[in-house]
Amino acid sequence: MKVCFLKERQAERLEVTELEIQSAYQEELEKLERTSAWIDRKLSDLQAVPRYFGDNLTEQVLESIRETARRNLAGATDEPYFGRLDFQEQREGSARPLYIGKFGVENDSTGDPLVIDWRAPVASLFYSFTGGEGPAVYEAPEGVIEGLVYLKRNLVVRKQILQRVVDTYDRSSGSPAVTDEFLLYRLGENKDNKLRDIVSTIQAEQDRIIRSAKNTALVIQGVAGSGKTTVALHRLAYLLYQYREQIRAERMIIFAPNRMFLDYISSVLPELGVGHIQQTTFEDWALEAIGERVTLADETERRERWFAYGTEKPVIDDTAPGRFKGSVSFMRAIEAALREYERTFVPEAADFEAWPGRTLQAGTVREWFYEEYRHYPLMKRKERLESRIKRWLEMALNDVRDPNVRKDRKKKASQKLKTYWKSWPDETPLSFYRSLFPDETGTKSAAAMPDGWTMPAAIAEESLKAFAKKKLFPEDLAPLMLIREFMHGAEGERTFDHVVIDEAQDFSPFQVALLHRHVKSGSFTILGDLSQGIHAYKGIRSWDEFLGLFDAEARAYYQMERSYRSTMEIIRFANVILANGLPEAMQAVPVFRSGDKVKVVRHDADKRIETIVRTIRKLEDGPSATIAVIGRTERECKELHTALLHADISATLIDAQHHKYEGGLSVVPVHLAKGLEFDAVVLIDADDTRYGGGEHDAKLLYVGCTRALHDLWVLYVGQPSPLLDGADGDCAKHIEA
Numbered sequence: 001m002k003v004c005f006l007k008e009r010q011a012e013r014l015e016v017t018e019l020e021i022q023s024a025y026q027e028e029l030e031k032l033e034r035t036s037a038w039i040d041r042k043l044s045d046l047q048a049v050p051r052y053f054g055d056n057l058t059e060q061v062l063e064s065i066r067e068t069a070r071r072n073l074a075g076a077t078d079e080p081y082f083g084r085l086d087f088q089e090q091r092e093g094s095a096r097p098l099y100i101g102k103f104g105v106e107n108d109s110t111g112d113p114l115v116i117d118w119r120a121p122v123a124s125l126f127y128s129f130t131g132g133e134g135p136a137v138y139e140a141p142e143g144v145i146e147g148l149v150y151l152k153r154n155l156v157v158r159k160q161i162l163q164r165v166v167d168t169y170d171r172s173s174g175s176p177a178v179t180d181e182f183l184l185y186r187l188g189e190n191k192d193n194k195l196r197d198i199v200s201t202i203q204a205e206q207d208r209i210i211r212s213a214k215n216t217a218l219v220i221q222g223v224a225g226s227g228k229t230t231v232a233l234h235r236l237a238y239l240l241y242q243y244r245e246q247i248r249a250e251r252m253i254i255f256a257p258n259r260m261f262l263d264y265i266s267s268v269l270p271e272l273g274v275g276h277i278q279q280t281t282f283e284d285w286a287l288e289a290i291g292e293r294v295t296l297a298d299e300t301e302r303r304e305r306w307f308a309y310g311t312e313k314p315v316i317d318d319t320a321p322g323r324f325k326g327s328v329s330f331m332r333a334i335e336a337a338l339r340e341y342e343r344t345f346v347p348e349a350a351d352f353e354a355w356p357g358r359t360l361q362a363g364t365v366r367e368w369f370y371e372e373y374r375h376y377p378l379m380k381r382k383e384r385l386e387s388r389i390k391r392w393l394e395m396a397l398n399d400v401r402d403p404n405v406r407k408d409r410k411k412k413a414s415q416k417l418k419t420y421w422k423s424w425p426d427e428t429p430l431s432f433y434r435s436l437f438p439d440e441t442g443t444k445s446a447a448a449m450p451d452g453w454t455m456p457a458a459i460a461e462e463s464l465k466a467f468a469k470k471k472l473f474p475e476d477l478a479p480l481m482l483i484r485e486f487m488h489g490a491e492g493e494r495t496f497d498h499v500v501i502d503e504a505q506d507f508s509p510f511q512v513a514l515l516h517r518h519v520k521s522g523s524f525t526i527l528g529d530l531s532q533g534i535h536a537y538k539g540i541r542s543w544d545e546f547l548g549l550f551d552a553e554a555r556a557y558y559q560m561e562r563s564y565r566s567t568m569e570i571i572r573f574a575n576v577i578l579a580n581g582l583p584e585a586m587q588a589v590p591v592f593r594s595g596d597k598v599k600v601v602r603h604d605a606d607k608r609i610e611t612i613v614r615t616i617r618k619l620e621d622g623p624s625a626t627i628a629v630i631g632r633t634e635r636e637c638k639e640l641h642t643a644l645l646h647a648d649i650s651a652t653l654i655d656a657q658h659h660k661y662e663g664g665l666s667v668v669p670v671h672l673a674k675g676l677e678f679d680a681v682v683l684i685d686a687d688d689t690r691y692g693g694g695e696h697d698a699k700l701l702y703v704g705c706t707r708a709l710h711d712l713w714v715l716y717v718g719q720p721s722p723l724l725d726g727a728d729g730d731c732a733k734h735i736e737a
């Protein structure tokens with residue numbers, strides 16, 4: 001393995017001579033100078049060409065080619081590439097060095113690629129090649145290409161300066177195995193307040209998912225820190241490249257759990273040169289579509305209930321409102337109610353008698369509605385029918401010769417028509433949905449659930465109370481969307497080329513089934529981690545709940561077991577929690593990145609704040625750029641935040657309303673920490689009351705601990721959580737404060 005730095009030019013674990021290292025470095029330095037000079041020159045040439053805004057089609061095409069080249073060159077200027085792969089195709093005589101970067105750059109005079117886009121078929125070798133003497137293959141549009149890899153080299157270039165050269169495979173060296181050296185170097189870095197791209201170190205198992213075919217619903221179970229979010233974002237960039245003729249960025253959408261998370265991931269796609277992909281929460285997306293004047297009910301009280309501990313701890317089962325209203329059986333029942341509503345939509349007395357002797361027969365009305373217009377959504381059919389009956393009336397009036405009689409008939413018939421329409425159903429989606437809930441006042445319902453179907457009384461009561469105030473719960477949105485689309489149809493701009501659902505374990509089957517109607521060819525990336533399913537009152541218990549929504553040949557299931565975020569010690573510690581609380585759960589496999597042991601600190605109750613403050617100060621004096629103090633509930637975090645202010649420590653309190661993750665020091669309740677990561681984590685109050693044991697507590701504690709990249713401190717008073725039993729020796733150090 002060869003490692004070379006710009007400044008130190010030292011080799012770590014030297015297996016080659018200094019001379020070789022210097023010559024590799026020198027070679028790359030010269031190559032970089034040539035490439036950068038070419039890019040700079042080409043970019044300034046292109047920038048000198050005036051932009052074309054005219055009508056000539058040929059000129060427009062040329063301008064668009066120039067614009068793409070300008071964009072790629074500008075993107076490639078500072079860091080033209082990050083990797084080199086020397087590959088000899090079977091039919092070629094020698095190996096060619098391929099430089100791989102975020103943006104493809106081609107020498108337009110020779111047609112040779114100077115830099116190959118990381119998404120190009122041949123670049124897949126850079127990621128999939130896992131060593132060995134044998135041939136390597138990749139799939140190109142013209143078929144499978146086979147050949148030999150001679151060299152895999154990682155290069156760090158910043159602002160056109162070559163900073164690091166690491167050979168992770170060299171066929172000519174004595175031990176030609178691919179090493180993790182470069183990956184470990186990247187993982188060891190500190191993080192700021194944004195998730196970053198990983199193009200230079202995508203791993204083979206991640207690459208397989210990124211490059212999966214478009215028309216598949218991918219369901220991915222990945223342990224904490226396995227790169228699910230990151231992989232999903234890279235997959236979008238890949239799909240846009242690979243299927244550029246078929247899909248558009250504006251027609252792709254990412255659903256994430258909250259706005260803070262969206263802000264946290266917002267840098268990755270621009271870094272990959274991808275813009276315009278819609279990024280939202282299911283709630284925001286649905287509320288906008290529903291359009292009725294409804295808002296979401298305040299969920300503070302509910303959250304307090306779901307995340308309470310000790311004697312207040314809730315029982316979570318399938319009668320929890322989110323589970324119940326998110327179920328496929330609820331969806332099927334609503335569909336049945338809608339079909340019944342449609343079947344009885346045209347009233348019994350559908351004859352329209354304009355005046356004695358002139359009647360539009362009910363049979364004709366029914367035929368128009370149920371036959372001719374059957375392809376339209378319900379309300380569209382009604383609109384069409386209204387216009388048609390108006391036309392029918394006009395024609396009937398034309399047959400009346402006497403103008404005075406005609407005038408009189410027109411007036412009376414119009415009046416009658418108004419009354420006629422009053423006998424037709426006129427529900428809004430919300431009033432229809434509301435009428436599915438049994439009402440104790442016995443008010444007549446416009447719709448009803450199928451026979452034998454019962455709704456838990458507590459759910460009906462809570463829902464009706466909210467509806468009366470024009471409030472909805474998040475779990476009402478998918479049902480309401482379904483009803484709305486049945487009545488009015490879905491707008492074209494709400495049909496997507498691809499849908500990503502992140503933290504999908506918190507989604508309901510109803511939501512996924514609804515989105516299925518909005519995506520072409522079932523093109524989905526659905527990812528999450530059941531062990532982090534802390535919203536069990538609404539989320540799924542098994543991926544089969546989603547997989548069952550897709551045909552067997554249209555879906556694929558992947559597992560990601562390797563965890564990249566945290567050190568080996570932190571992962572082992574987190575695995576102990578899983579083994580104690582969720583013995584069936586998938587254990588994470590750490591990459592070989594060793595750090596400090598997890599510090600498990602016991603302190604006295606009256607020294608709680610003092611111990612937390614001391615730990616924070618120690619961490620602030622160290623290398624960590626982002627630090628989180630993770631507490632059990634929102635209320636406890638709020639109190640701690642105030643106490644820290646009194647101790648002159650300024651931190652950001654992350655609560656449910658928070659829309660931006662700022663970095664630095666944060667105080668965050670464990671259920672809101674999901675999805676984020678910090679260089680160091682201080683998980684406080686890990687006692688046997690707050691994390692008493694069982695699935696729910698294990699998931700919360702697991703989420704909390706796996707947020708740490710490099711350093712984890714776990715503090716408690718009295719007895720530690722039983723979920724920590726056995727966490728010692730190789731992963732944890734116990735300390736008395």
Ligand SMILES: Nc1ncnc2c1ncn2[C@@H]1O[C@H](COP(=O)(O)OP(=O)(O)OP(=O)(O)O)[C@@H](O)[C@H]1O
Nearest residue numbers: 198201202203224225226227228229230564565675
């Ligand atoms: N191949 C890789 N190279 C470098 N870093 C990686 C790689 N894969 C993942 N990471 C890093 O690991 C961390 C975790 O990634 P990410 O947040 O995407 O994981 P996740 O599976 O969504 O996590 P969680 O479910 O715990 O929220 C990030 O810092 C990411 O940059």
